[in-house]
Amino acid sequence: MELLAQPETWIAFLTLTALELVLGIDNVIFISILVDKLPRERRELARRIGLFLAMFMRIALLTLLAWLVGLTAPLFTIVQPISGRDIILIGGGLFLLWKSTREIGSLLEGDEEGGSGPVRATFTAIILQIIVVDLVFSLDSIITAVGMVQDVPVMIAAVVASVILMMLFARFIGEFVSEHPTIKMLALAFLMVVGVALIADGFETHVPRGYIYFAMAFSVAVEMLNLRLRRNRAAVRPAGEPGQSVDRGA
Secondary structure, three states: OOOOOOHHHHHHHHHHHHHHHHHHHHHHHHHHHHHOOOOHHHHHHHHHHHHHHHHHHHHHHHOOHHHHHHHOOEEEEEOEEEEHHHHHHHHHHHHHHHHHHHHHHHHHHOOOOOOOOOOOOOHHHHHHHHHHHHHHHHHHHHHHHHHHOOOHHHHHHHHHHHHHHHHHHHHHHHHHHHHOHHHHHHHHHHHHHHHHHHHHHHOOOOOOHHHHHHHHHHHHHHHHHHHHHHHHHHHHOOOOOOOOOOOOOO
């Protein structure tokens, strides 16, 4: 109760919740792209499992703060000291690059189009991939949180609140990305940039996330205008123009 009565606690909670939401955007997008490989009736279950795993992984890492501190200690040196955290970030960045490149290749080759629907994947395989990316994003998120707030209960509360908010919007984001191939391509390009940023962080070259998120927000805003422009043009295009069928018998 003493903790709740302090204004600083609520300021830290709201600030950290907002930070966790921002840092969780790439996690939500990646989960949405992965579950798109599943049959439609199983996507929501996989999405919820993925977000719950992200929440529990973050909470587990918060209870292992001493271990997290130890992860930053150098293990060996290749040009520069490499720690356990660096290894996880570099591995996670490489995984994001590999997965995003494969997904972009599938989109360009048209594997997701046609009567058969999305390329199917097993539920277990998707969950395992979600666990890998959850670990990477959770580690990055929690190390950032530890640097901002010292009270573990406040950090846990912020993590739970942010995941609950993400769950409210995850389905909308997932369906929107799935229904618009250009948005999906943009999201995959964003994940490739995040992968490069994680690798850079692993080599102690920090790329401010604000620059990445601003660039992504600007790109999404431009693409939303393009979507609206295409919709308006389709609505007003006269019969006989390209893209419209012409009645030859008239």
